[in-house]
Amino acid sequence: MILGIVGWENSGKTTVFNALTGAAAQTASFSGSSGEANMAVVKVPDPRLDFLSDKFKPKKKTHVELKVMDFAPFRKGQGEKGFPAKHIASLRSCDALLFVARGFDDESVPNPEDTVNPARDIESLMLELAFADLEVVERRLSRIDESFSKSSKDERKKLEREKEFLLEVKTALEENGAFAVDGADEERLSIVRNYGLLTLKPIIAAVNVGDDSAGDPSEADRVRSALPAPAPPVIALAGKLEMEIAGLDDSERAEFMSGLGISEPARDRILRLAWDRLGLIVFFTVGDDECRAWAIRRGDNAVTAAEKIHSDIARGFIRAETTAYDDFAAAGGFQGAKDAGRFRLEGKTYIVHDGDILQFRFNV
Ligand SMILES: Nc1nc2c(ncn2[C@@H]2O[C@H](COP(=O)(O)OP(=O)(O)O)[C@@H](O)[C@H]2O)c(=O)[nH]1
Ligand SMILES: [Mg+2]
Incomplete structure (x- = not known):
């Protein structure tokens, strides 16, 4: 899974990239800033995995991971209409997008706009995504028209349905800047998924506020209410400070944050939100060797979960011994959960819940 920063x-x-990844990529204040894309893999924090690891003291603790990608500058103006084409291609390969909007005032940092107005910038980013998608849709529409005469009767029917749907998407992009997938059937969804439309990706907006506003969520509320629907969720963070926080070790971090009135690193807030918006959940496996969080999609069943670990486990699946994390934590362990009647044996079709601790019985 890739989270792209836009x-x-x-x-x-790049400052937010560093805050998220703990990396030390050069921000623009370094004149040597290369303009190349930065990429890093981050562990998604999960206090539940920490708890389980404290309990089992395994040799290895394995988090779920997310790739974060930061791009070379997006420039406005300079005769360039919209995002550079090479960015758009990379953005299509991302699974979710994180908008960063400037909310800090600092004369020493050139601002491509005259004023600081994060809601305006988020809107213009959304607009760029809609432009890029419109181009894709229009290109496909003219392809359909071209291939129509060469197609068989059955193919034509299919093309006609696709065309009808694409015209709907086009109108939605023109009028609302996005197509609302809610209620669209599977055939239609698979059509738009194929095109990797940017406006359909889960989006989170982060307002990069000045140091004075660190820990103050009101700016996020203000920006959110200034955005037209459909608006992405908005969070505020003081990027520069958060980058410093990411560079501290655990003992220094808590003190530094409480001095600033920051209750939780922005990194944790953003990664959790991204995770959720991606429609992902985790299940856990535990033991003396390894405590591990595994990523699956919300709605996946026990066999799919087993498949994540090893195809043999899925093939020889018998049962999934299941304990919800909350039950495990409340009862202080498996035995307590069993005594409380919270230990379950689930079959292949069981829909795994976020936080389930699973032990698979299988036979190959
Ligand atoms: N005052 C202030 N400066 C910031 C903040 N965040 C980033 N900057 C500075 O703004 C400049 C551009 O930041 P950078 O992360 O490279 O922006 P990018 O072009 O979007 O990647 C750098 O000099 C940063 O140090 C902030 O929250 N407050
Ligand atoms: Mg940068």
Whole structure:
């Protein structure tokens, strides 16, 4: 899973990238800033995995991971209409997008706009995504028209349905800047998924506020209410400070944050939100060797979960011994959960819940 960071020049994308990944990529203040994309893998924090690891003291603790990608500058103006084409291609390969909008005032950092207005910048980013998608849709529409005469009767029917649907998507993009997938059937969804439309990706907007507003959520509320629907969820963070926080070790971090009134690192808030927006959940496996969080999609069943670990386990699946994390934690362990009647044997079709601790019985 890839989270791509999108934003106008000097909004603080690379700063936020560093805050998320703990990496030390050069921000624009270094004149040598290469303009290359940055990529890093981050462990998604999960206090439940920490608890389980404290309990089992395994040799290895394995988090779920997310790739974060930061792009070379997005420039406005300079005769360039919209995002650079090479960015759009990379953005299509992302699973979710994180907008970074400039919310800090600092004369020493050139602002491509005259004023600081994060809601305006988020809107213009959304618009760019809609433009890019419109181009895809229009290109496909003219392809359909071209291939129509060469197609068989059955193919034509299919093309006609696709065309009808694409015209709907086009109108939605033109009028609302996005197509609402809610209620669209599977055939239609598979059509739009094929095109990797950017406006259909889960989006989170982060307002990069000045140091004075660190820990203050009101800016996020203000920006959210200034955005037209459909608006992405908005969070506020003080990027520069958060980058410092990411560079501290655990003992220094808590003190530094409480001095600033920051209750939780922005990194944790963003990664959790991204995770949720991606429609992902985790299940756990535990033991003396390894405590591990595994990623599956919300709605996946026990066999799919087993498949994640090993295809043999899925093939020889007998039962999934299941304990919800909350039950495990409340009862202080498996035995307590069993005594409380909270230990379950589930079959292949069981829909795994976020936080389930699973032990698979299988036979190959
Ligand atoms: N004052 C202030 N400066 C920031 C903040 N975030 C980033 N900057 C500065 O803004 C400049 C551009 O940041 P950078 O992360 O490279 O922006 P990018 O072009 O979007 O990647 C750098 O000099 C950063 O140090 C912030 O929250 N407050
Ligand atoms: Mg940058």
